[in-house]
Amino acid sequence: xxxxxxxxxLVAAAPAIAIANEGADRPPKLEWSFEGPxxxxxxxxxxxxxxxxxxxxxxxxxxxHLSYRHLGERGGPFVASGxxxxxxxxxxxxxxxxxxxxxxxxxxxxxxxxxxxAGEAQITEIDRTNGQEITRSGRPSDKFVSPYTNPYQAxxxxxxxxxxxxxIVKARANGADYVHAILTGYRAPPAGEGAPGxxxxxxxNKYFAGHWIAxxxxxxxxxxxxxxxxxxxxxxxxxxxxxxxxxxxxxxxxGRKRAGFAAMIYLTILxxxxxxxxxxxxxxxxx
Amino acid sequence: xxxxxTYEPKTGFERWLDKRLPIFRLVHDSFxxxxxxxxxxxxxxxxxxxxxxxxxxxxxxxVLAMHYVPSVDHAFDSIQRMKRDVPFGWxxxxxxxxxxxxxxxAVYIHMFRGLYYGSYKAPRxxxxxxxxxxxxxMIATAFLGYVLPWGQMSFWAATVITNFFTAIxxxxxxxxxxxxxxFAIENATLNRFYSLHYLLPxxxxxxxxxxxxALHVAGQNNPDGIDIKDKSxxxxxxxxxxxxxxxxxxxxxLMFAAFVFFLPDSLGHPDNYIPADPLKxxxxxxxxxxLLPFYAILRAIDFAVGPxxxxxxxxxxMVGAIAVLFVLPWLDTSKVRSMRYRPVARWFFVLxxxxxxxLGWCGAQQPDLIVAQLGGVQIKVTQLAQLLTAYYFAFFLxxxxxxxxxxxxxxxxxxxxxxxGEKKKTPVAAAPDREA
Amino acid sequence: xxxxxxxxxxxxxGADSPEANRRDFIYIATGAVAAVGxxxxxxxxxxxxxxxxxxxxxxxxxxxxxxxxxxxxxVIFWRGKPVFIRHRGAAEIAAxxxxxxAALRDPQTDAQRVVQANGQPGKExxxxxxxxxxxxxxxxxxxxxxxxxxxxxxxxxxxDTAARIRSGPAPENLKVPxxxxxxxxxxxIG
Numbered sequence: 001x002x003x004x005x006x007x008x009x010l011v012a013a014a015p016a017i018a019i020a021n022e023g024a025d026r027p028p029k030l031e032w033s034f035e036g037p038x039x040x041x042x043x044x045x046x047x048x049x050x051x052x053x054x055x056x057x058x059x060x061x062x063x064x065h066l067s068y069r070h071l072g073e074r075g076g077p078f079v080a081s082g083x084x085x086x087x088x089x090x091x092x093x094x095x096x097x098x099x100x101x102x103x104x105x106x107x108x109x110x111x112x113x114x115x116x117x118a119g120e121a122q123i124t125e126i127d128r129t130n131g132q133e134i135t136r137s138g139r140p141s142d143k144f145v146s147p148y149t150n151p152y153q154a155x156x157x158x159x160x161x162x163x164x165x166x167x168i169v170k171a172r173a174n175g176a177d178y179v180h181a182i183l184t185g186y187r188a189p190p191a192g193e194g195a196p197g198x199x200x201x202x203x204x205n206k207y208f209a210g211h212w213i214a215x216x217x218x219x220x221x222x223x224x225x226x227x228x229x230x231x232x233x234x235x236x237x238x239x240x241x242x243x244x245x246x247x248x249x250x251x252x253x254x255g256r257k258r259a260g261f262a263a264m265i266y267l268t269i270l271x272x273x274x275x276x277x278x279x280x281x282x283x284x285x286x287x
Numbered sequence: 288x289x290x291x292x293t294y295e296p297k298t299g300f301e302r303w304l305d306k307r308l309p310i311f312r313l314v315h316d317s318f319x320x321x322x323x324x325x326x327x328x329x330x331x332x333x334x335x336x337x338x339x340x341x342x343x344x345x346x347x348x349x350v351l352a353m354h355y356v357p358s359v360d361h362a363f364d365s366i367q368r369m370k371r372d373v374p375f376g377w378x379x380x381x382x383x384x385x386x387x388x389x390x391x392x393a394v395y396i397h398m399f400r401g402l403y404y405g406s407y408k409a410p411r412x413x414x415x416x417x418x419x420x421x422x423x424x425m426i427a428t429a430f431l432g433y434v435l436p437w438g439q440m441s442f443w444a445a446t447v448i449t450n451f452f453t454a455i456x457x458x459x460x461x462x463x464x465x466x467x468x469x470f471a472i473e474n475a476t477l478n479r480f481y482s483l484h485y486l487l488p489x490x491x492x493x494x495x496x497x498x499x500x501a502l503h504v505a506g507q508n509n510p511d512g513i514d515i516k517d518k519s520x521x522x523x524x525x526x527x528x529x530x531x532x533x534x535x536x537x538x539x540x541l542m543f544a545a546f547v548f549f550l551p552d553s554l555g556h557p558d559n560y561i562p563a564d565p566l567k568x569x570x571x572x573x574x575x576x577x578l579l580p581f582y583a584i585l586r587a588i589d590f591a592v593g594p595x596x597x598x599x600x601x602x603x604x605m606v607g608a609i610a611v612l613f614v615l616p617w618l619d620t621s622k623v624r625s626m627r628y629r630p631v632a633r634w635f636f637v638l639x640x641x642x643x644x645x646l647g648w649c650g651a652q653q654p655d656l657i658v659a660q661l662g663g664v665q666i667k668v669t670q671l672a673q674l675l676t677a678y679y680f681a682f683f684l685x686x687x688x689x690x691x692x693x694x695x696x697x698x699x700x701x702x703x704x705x706x707x708g709e710k711k712k713t714p715v716a717a718a719p720d721r722e723a
Numbered sequence: 724x725x726x727x728x729x730x731x732x733x734x735x736x737g738a739d740s741p742e743a744n745r746r747d748f749i750y751i752a753t754g755a756v757a758a759v760g761x762x763x764x765x766x767x768x769x770x771x772x773x774x775x776x777x778x779x780x781x782x783x784x785x786x787x788x789x790x791x792x793x794x795x796x797x798v799i800f801w802r803g804k805p806v807f808i809r810h811r812g813a814a815e816i817a818a819x820x821x822x823x824x825a826a827l828r829d830p831q832t833d834a835q836r837v838v839q840a841n842g843q844p845g846k847e848x849x850x851x852x853x854x855x856x857x858x859x860x861x862x863x864x865x866x867x868x869x870x871x872x873x874x875x876x877x878x879x880x881x882x883d884t885a886a887r888i889r890s891g892p893a894p895e896n897l898k899v900p901x902x903x904x905x906x907x908x909x910x911x912i913g
Contacts, residue, residue, distance in 0.1 A: 037549050065367040069780050089841040089903040109783055141780035163561075167367075170552060171560035209570070250370065252377045259378070260548020266760060267544055271537035273753040278530045280746050285522055286707050287325045350768055354775075372776035375767035 023209045027174050027181030034246055035176075037261070040254055041247050043097060046077040048226055049244025052237050055224050057165060060158065060215075062146040065166040066248055068118035069108030069140040074098055075247060075254045078113040080106045108140045121145045159201055160214050169242070169249040176242050181207035183238040186217040293320045317503055322521035323528045324509035326703050326710075330400040331507070331528075332535025333393050339536050340390040341495065345488050347383040355435065357481040359474050362437035363562045381551045387429055388554045389543050391577035394422060403636055405624030406508040412616035414501040417494055419612045424491045426578065426609075431484040433575060434477065438559030443572045445472045445480075451585075454598040471565065511706040512624025513699060520703035571653065579650030580643055581605050584679070586654055587672035604676060611683045618683055620691030628697040632690050639682045642675045649675065783913040785905065788849055796865060798854060801912045805854035805862060806900060808910075811884065816847055818871055819885035829895045833885045840901035851902055851912065852886045858893040873897070 034041050050071070053063070071078045081103035082094035091110050099105050108114050121138035123145065138145065144166075148154040154161040163171075172178045182205060189195075189204035195212050196202070202212040219234040219241075226232055250256075294315040296302040305312055354373055356365040369376035398418070401407055407415035434445045449472065452463040468475030506515060515521055522528070546554065554576060558569045574582050588601035595603070611618075626633045649672040659666045700706040774782075784801045786808060791797050796809035811819075819833040836852075837845040854862045856875040863873035863882060869890075870883035880891030887896040902912040 065364065065371065067777065067780070069776070070371065087841060088843075089839070090905075109780065139785075141777070167560045171557050173557050175557075250377075252371070256377060256381075256548055256551075260544065263544045263548055264541065266756075266763075267537060267541045270753075270756050270760060271534065271541060273749070273756055274530065274534040274537050277749050277753045278534045280749050281526045281530045282522075285325060285527065286704075287327075287522075346768065350771055353772065368775070368777065374770045374773050374775065376771060376775070378767055379771060 024205075024207050024211060025181075025185075027177040027185075027207050030177050030180060032176050032243070032246065034243065034253065037257055039257065041075045041243065043077060043079065044228060045240050045243045046075075046247050048228070048230060048237075049240035049242070049247075050077045051226065052219075052224050052241040053165070053244055056218050056237075057241070059147055060154075060162045061165045062148070062162075063144040063166045063248060064146070064164040067141060067143045068114055068121070068138060070248075070251055071117065072106070072108035072111045072114045072140070073251050074105070076251060077244065077247075078111060078117070080111050080113060082106045111140070114140045118142060158214060162215070165245055165248065167249050169246045176246050178207065179245060180238050180242045182213070183219055183241070184234055292316050317499075317524075318529070319523065319525040321503070321524040322506075322515065322518065323524045324507055324515060324520060324703055325522050326509050326511060326707050327507065327528070327531075328510050329531075329535055330396065330404075330510075332532050333397040333400065335532035336393045336536050336539045337390070337397060338495070339539075340386060340393055341488065341491065343382060344386050344390060345492070347379050347386065348485070348488065350379050351383055352485065355481075357435070357478050359437060359477055359563070362435060362477065366436050378547070381547045385543065385546045385551060385554065387432065388575070388577065389539075389546070390425065391429070393539070394425060395577070398422070399640060401508075402639075403626045403633075404508055404510055405512050405619070405621070405626065407616050408619065408621075408624050409616065410505045411501070411508065414498060414505060415616055416613055417498040417501055419609065421491055421494050421498060422612075423609060424487055424494065428484060428487040428491065429575065429577070431480045431487070434472075434480050435484060436559060437477065437563045439561045439563055439567075439569050440556050440559040440572070442472055442563035442565065443569055444574055445476070447572055449476075451598065451602050454596060454602050456599075508624065509703060510625060511627060511700065511703060513701075513703050513706060516702045573651055576647065576651075579648075580646035581608060581650075583646040583650035583672045584608050584676045586650070587669060587676045589654070589669055604680075608676075608679060611680065615683060615687075619687040620689075621687075621694065621696070622691070623696040623699055625699075628699050629690075629694060630697060631694045632687075635682060635686050635690065638678070642678045642682075646672065646675045646679065783911055785909055785911045787909050788846075789908045791849070793848075799912075801853075801900060806912065807850070807852050807854045807865075807886075807897075809850045809852075809865070811848055811850055815871060815884040819883060819887075822870075822883060822885075822887075828888050831885070831887060831896055836885045836887070836896070836899055838899075839903050841903055845902070845904065849910070850884075850886060851910065852897040852899055855898070856880055856893055857888065857895040857897065858891070863897070 033039060033045070053061075070076060073079060078096065079098055080094050080096050081099035082091040083102075084090075084104060085092050091106050093103070094106055094112060096113070118138035118140050121142065121144075122135045123138050123142055124133055124135050126132070127134045148157070151161055169175045169179055174181075185205045185207040186203055187206050189211075193204070195204075199212075201214055201216075203214075203216050204211055205213040219237045221234060222232050224232045224237060230236060247253075292312055292315075294305075294312040296305045296311070301311055304310070351369065354365060354369045354376065356362060366380065369380050371377075373379075401415065401418070430444075430448065434441045449463055449467055452466065453459040455462065464470060466476075467473075468479060556573065556575075561569075573579070585601040585605040588597050588604055590600075591597050592600055621629060621632065623629055626636055649668050652668045654667065654669045654672075656668045657665050658668055658671050700709055782802060784799060786797075786799055788808070788810070791808055791810040793810050794812050796807050798805050798807060800806070816833065819836075823832040833847065834844065837847045837850060839845045856863050856877065858875065858878055858880050861875050861877040863875040863880070865873050868874045868881045870881055872884045872886060872889075873882040874880070875882075875891065875893065878892050880893035881889050882893075882897060883889050885896075888894070900912050902910050905911050
């Protein structure tokens with residue numbers, strides 16, 4: 001009786017502790033490839049999402065916890081495999097995608113896609129010989145460049161600092177559904193309703209708490225030209241960028257779930273063996 | 288309790304060591320040949336589960352300390368670095384964060400077991416009190432640890448709790464500043480919280496040693512609450528209890544692993560993935576789930592009583608909710624230990640568990656949320672919490688003292704062996720070749 | 724109970740009975756599975772002390788050699804330690820080659836000092852060595868001294884133009900880190 005009470009309590013308590021999105025609609029529940037215990041990231045979608053981030057979001061939002069080299073990790077947009085040539089010390093047959101059939105994961109430092117992306121970035125550094133600020137092109141080991149010199153500048157430019165996107169999917173209740181809802185949730189305000197205080201920089205968004213968000217709608221039709229020919233509708237772009245951001249919030253999540261699968265199988269076997277051992281030990285004892 | 292030692296050193300080395308530091312003898316007497324009641328159920332495996340949780344938290348914590356940076360500018364980033372760049376850092380950090388919740392889940396089951404079966408009653412009063420001390424240390428450790436990631440919840444929960452010290456008259460504010468090392472939660476506070484968070488688990492370990500010592504003096508309680516009379520009531524701890532503990536731990540680990548690998552963020556709060564911002568208060572500040580009942584009691588007092596402000600009153604009752612546990616052995620007047628034989632007490636206990644869960648729910652809600660409407664009267668979360676708090680204290684201060692004197696308990700069997708026999712309605716046929 | 728114990732010994736779970744074998748098998752199987760799990764559990768705790776991905780990302784440094792004029796050296800950081808990249812003039816190279824057969828404490832030819840990590844010959848004009856004296860690790864300075872190379876002020880070790888130890892207490896030549904020329908002008912160290 002006690003046991004079933006405890007279990008019932010756990011089940012009942014879970015939704016009760018869920019956090020509500022007050023002052024706004026609940027975001028619609030969508031299907032994502034990365035959700036659930038067997039979720040994975042489709043590399044093409046994460047690549048398209050990265051393109052949307054780079055061309056639409058990066059001018060205002062930082063990716064604080066990511067370095068360019070992370071893009072080459074398993075599950076990432078530019079993971080590439082190839083063959084290592086020991087004679088020349090270089091990599092050959094490099095193609096996008098995780099390793100199959102004898103290929104090896106190309107380290108990010110040698111991954112040409114990542115070197116190209118990093119190389120586009122301009123990194124400011126202090127020259128150790130003369131103390132002056134210099135700029136150099138980025139390397140895979142560098143962190144993603146921030147569009148701002150410091151966070152106060154970010155807040156001053158926009159009224160409120162645009163949040164860091166490297167954890168946005170984890171930092172909001174309903175995660176991916178919420179971010180997608182915000183990106184596609186801009187509507188005309190209800191009749192008679194205007195921005196609080198008549199502020200000109202706020203837009204009406206169905207899913208944002210309080211409804212008035214400081215970010216103007218960004219995902220307009222064909223804002224981005226996808227290199228793989230996919231139609232860049234607002235919903236498509238939102239889907240892709242949220243897939244990328246979900247990956248960015250925890251690049252290791254597919255590995256975590258795979259390890260979990262193995263752990264659960266192992267623990268089930270161990271528990272089964274221990275149960276048999278327990279029954280064996282207690283066989284002749286009345287209890 | 289267990290009588291004279293039955294340890295016989297077998298090798299020359301064992302004999303030599305036994306004369307100088309009888310550690311093998313201690314292990315043998317406490318964990319090998321130790322007489323354990325035969326009728327223990329799976330609730331008794333939680334001692335081992337808790338030990339596993341404590342060791343897991345200490346080991347993962349020490350490893351995390353190799354990578355964590357206790358500075359307001361770097362704490363949040365160092366944890367992200369752990370999850371993204373440190374080999375297996377994601378696993379160790381997940382185990383530590385989920386492990387705290389699992390630790391509390393196990394301790395609550397362990398404590399409710401103690402309440403139901405009367406494990407706090409004589410001669411186990413000190414054992415129970417040591418347990419409450421461990422629980423208090425766990426709460427302190429968990430609170431300190433939750434501040435370390437320096438997320439929005441970390442910062443604001445710390446701010447709210449340290450603010451409650453100002454409710455204490457006269458010394459409140461100086462004590463608060465002394466605790467924080469400043470005027471607000473900043474670097475000074477983070478550094479000392481880190482130091483104390485590292486220290487307290489080892490204090491817990493020490494008190495656990497005393498707890499197990501006290502247990503072995505009185506011997507285990509059992510689901511029937513009957514004292515051990517002779518050897519037929521018991522089995523040797525190894526292998527009988529050890530294998531059962533291991534099995535129980537394995538099942539617990541299955542649940543633990545399910546959270547670690549598949550639902551690592553479900554027990555936490557999304558706001559803690561936002562770096563702390565002293566200028567922006569989150570819309571709902573809530574502690575972790577295992578502290579929600581106390582949070583509900585704290586907030587339930589929204590009225591002043593004479594010179595005692597609402598804030599101070601809430602603080603009193605929150606502390607009182609744990610303080611009452613210390614004196615529980617003397618509040619319960621029943622001569623019968625286990626609620627298995629106390630049919631009336633059992634229902635009050637079930638209600639008590641429900642009340643604790645409901646208090647937890649209240650702690651997570653906004654205080655002015657309307658729970659029910661009776662005619663024209665609105666019952667808000669605050670009113671419900673007040674009702675539940677009243678029952679919480681009534682259970683300890685009114686129900687248990689009175690019930691022990693009034694209740695007619697069921698007949699308690701004389702020995703554990705008889706209790707087992709009576710439990711099995713049909714007598715177990717002895718195996719044919721055991722017939723004398 | 725006592726006499727049934729002896730008959731019970733083999734018939735029901737005694738030391739040599741089939742039940743005993745099954746019982747032992749269960750215990751051994753469980754123990755083995757538990758041991759495997761314990762080892763699998765221990766590995767992450769050991770591996771987490773290995774350099775993390777951000778440290779490993781800085782394990783290689785690239786440098787554009789066209790930035791070093793002839794007769795000059797630069798000091799760059801590789802894996803947190805200083806490395807000399809010296810653009811040698813013809814005279815320095817000739818002096819180094821001349822002593823290839825001399826009595827050296829740590830015999831190496833000049834050609835061996837400018838080999839790439841993949842075994843291919845490098846560029847003899849660019850000498851790349853770790854700026855750490857092999858005695859106790861001080862940073863030597865270039866110039867002066869009888870061999871035209873580096874001098875370590877700490878205990879007086881003297882190196883030649885190929886950074887080989889010629890006199891003083893240091894036991895070995897300045898260490899050449901593994902490097903590869905990714906393009907004609909760019910070297911990747913590590």
